[in-house]
Amino acid sequence: MRALNLDQLRTLVAIADLGTFAAAAQALHLAAPTVSLHISELESRLDATLLLRGKRGAQLTSAGQVLVQRGRALLRDADAAIELVARHARGRAGKVRLATQTGVLVYLLPQVLARLKEVHPEIEVEVAVLGTHHTLAALREGRQDLGLVTLPLPPDHGQQSEPWRSDPVLAYLPPDWDVPDEVTPAWLADKPLILNESSTQMYRHTMAWFGQAGFNPVTRIELNYTEAIKSMVVAGYGASVMPQDTFDAPQVLSLHERMQLRPLLPAMTRELVLVYPEPALMAPAARPVLEMLREFAQA
Missing domain, CATH: 1.10.10.10 (Winged helix-like DNA-binding domain superfamily/Winged helix DNA-binding domain)
Structure with missing residues (x-):
């Protein structure tokens, strides 16, 4: 039959x-x-x-x-x-793979995804925490659809890119330390340091900040999770250098109240960019996600 x-x-x-x-x-x-x-x-x-x-x-x-x-x-x-x-x-449904940074994942991305669910409830976003170079490689190989990465980008990265956010980098210091109003490389270099892992752009930026002043400090602990670093700072294990959290999440305020934050001298910023394939190669469902991320870009 x-x-x-x-x-x-x-x-x-x-x-x-x-x-x-x-x-x-x-x-x-x-x-x-x-x-x-x-x-x-x-x-x-x-x-x-x-x-x-x-x-x-x-x-x-x-x-x-x-x-x-x-x-x-x-x-x-x-x-x-x-x-x-x-x-x-038409891009109104489907799965989109997004690579991002830990700080964005914890604080800002939930706001983006909540808004996306309201507008496009049938689009599912699968999030991976990857460094800049791993994100770019995954985009080239088709394993990720969109990425949020830290500058600088290699000149031959092969993706479309646009600025997304620019956040000041601060010194995060234990609550019982006697600290200056502004933190310099000379003052911080001999302190116990808790930094991002050496494979990250944030680590490279931090070491360059020290290096330009003639210092090459040794880190006490390397981690790749922002909240774990903050908890270690609050416990007094050492100081850190990280982008400022500009979001009013209760857990951010709670941790910040238990440590000291100071601006860096010279100042440093963390520049985040959106990276994505050529429009012809982009998955249809990735386009609404890209537009939603653009809505949350820093004005």
């Missing part, structure tokens, strides 16, 4: 609902011979009589009643599948 033809099934359901071949043809915008052909081919496929034709219209046989009953569900599922594919093709 051959598979059901959904167009023929839709014709049978229309005849059952409207009572005549002519009414079904009009509703489906089909020629009358096409409607008759649909039913005869459907009956041939199933080797069963589905309709009895009479002067008062068409009557379903018991086999036809069974098929119409099941056929309605099949047609609903088919219509839903077609609509789902269309939403994916």
Whole structure:
């Protein structure tokens, strides 16, 4: 037995609902011979009589009643599948892979995703915490769709990019230290340091800040999670150099109240950029996510 033809099934359901071949043809915008052909081919496929034709219209046989009953569900599922594919093709549904930084992940990204869910509830964002170089490699290889990375970018990174946020970098200091109003490389270099892992751009920026003043300090602890670093600072294990959290999340305020924050001299900033493929190579669902990220860009 051959598979059901959904167009023929839709014709049978229309005849059952409207009572005549002519009414079904009009509703489906089909020629009358096409409607008759649909039913005869459907009956041939199933080797069963589905309709009895009479002067008062068409009557379903018991086999036809069974098929119409099941056929309605099949047609609903088919219509839903077609609509789902269309939403994916138009970028209204689908999975988007986003690589980001830990600080953004903890504080700002939840706001972006909450807003995205309101506007595009069928887009799912899969988040990975990756460094700049790993993010760029993943974009080139098609393992990520969008990325939030720290400058500088290598000249041959091969992605589209645009500025996203510029955050001041501060010294994060234990609560019981006697600290100056501004922290210099000379003052901080001999203190126990808790910094980002050496593979990160933030570590490279920090070492460059020290290096320009002629210092090359040794870190006491290296971590790649902002909140863990802050907890170690609060516990008095050492000082850190990290971007300022500009968000009013309760957990940020709580930790900040238990340590000392000071500006750096000379000043340093962390520049975040959006990176993404050429528009022709971008997944349709990634476009609304990119637009939402742009809405949260720093003015």
